[in-house]
Amino acid sequence: MAEPTDDTSTPDQPAAARATRAKKTGAVKKAVAVKKAVVKKAAGTGKKAVAKKVAAKKSAAPKKAVSPGRAAAQQPPRPAPALSVTPRALAVPPSARALSAPVVVPDAKVALSTASVYPENTAAAFEIAGRLGYDGVEVMVWTDPVSQDIEALRRLSDYHAVPILAVHAPCLLITQRVWGTDPWTKLVRARAAAEKLGASTVVVHPPFRWQRQYARDFVQGVWQMAGETDVRFAVENMYPWRYRDREVAAYAPDWDPTTEDYRHFTVDLSHVATSRTDALAMVGRMGDRLAHVHLADGSGSAKDEHLIPGRGTQPCAELLEGLARSGFDGHVVLEVNTRRSPGPVEREADLAEALAFTRLHLAAATAAGPDAAARPATAARPATAARPGGSPR
DSSP states (O other), X not given: OOOOOSOTTSTTHHXXXXXXXXXHHHHHHHHHHHHHHHHHHHHHHHHHHHHHHHHHHHHHSOOOOOOHHHHHXXXXXXXXXXXXXXXXXXXOOTTSSSTTXXXXXXXXXXXXXXXXXXXXXXXXXXXXXXXXXXXXXXXXXXXXXXXXOHHHHHHHHHHHTOOEEEEEOSOSGGGXXXXXXXXXXXXXXXXXXXXXXXOOEEEEOOOBTTOHHHHHHHHHHHXXXXXXXXXXXXXXXXXXXXXXXXXXXXXXXXXXXXXXXXXXXXXXXXXXXXXXXXXHHHHHHHGGGEEEEEEOBOOSOSSOOOBOTTSSSSOXXXXXXXHHHHTOOSXXXXXXXXXXXXXXXXXXXXXXXXHHHHHHHSOEEOSSOGGGSOOSOSSOOOOOOOOTTSOOO
């Protein structure tokens, strides 16, 4: 290949000229940028020097005396003193009616029914109760073999550090063959399970109407069993069965246990909603024999809904506040229906919401202390009845 010559008429000359001009332009731009940087730096240095001189003059000048009031005004605000809060009495806002009234939280424990996690099993209920911070569980004895096994329940309780506070006897339609078919045998086994597991309460439903002999002996039989143990047999309110415009009395002596004399009661607010009666009036009739609460909500449907508290029409909050005022020392058990939850995460969120609702409302402000407030009722408690058979309680 021939080397290029210095002939200015060669075809490569325009390209070379463009390259030269670009190189010169780049050098000029770079020089301008460097100059600007140097000027900016010099200006900044000058400003700093001036600032130092001004500060030196101010420090050398004699200080003016400041009045005590102005000096105090110049001080930063002090933080507000911390309030001393006891576990059972919290300060009430100034807007409250009773300015000096404490907020009373009763010793009642808040438990989770193992039925609340269905279709998950009994073991899952212990795990969830422990993770969410429930005080314990109520074991629903039903077709899950673990719920029928005292040793298995004890191991679950120990492993998750979740006490068993109550045992629900197997008296549902789907548990007619659990622990045998004899209803009295079921109650005997429920009592034995409660005693061995450290539970204080056995929850029992009134008999079905077709259990005629059991229904005839039920009131006196429960009295006799309760007299043989420290475990409380708390008879639960039920509801009439409805289909369209027809109503069937499925329980005997009555679906409303306050029509009979029992030593202890369980009130279930979902059942109250289904029976379409007044919850606070029923609690008033139960009086100080109310030992156990199944907390759930309902809308008055013919179906037993067991909604999350606050999602229906029942006075869940009012009941809890009344229990707090009265110093209720039984158990409040969340027995809710989570079968329609999309999955375990949503189910656990519902159970956490139910617990938060209960903790929030199981408290009340009272100026005269918890002993001065009556139970949440719209009806007076009936006079104490004689025990069946004529002997007083």
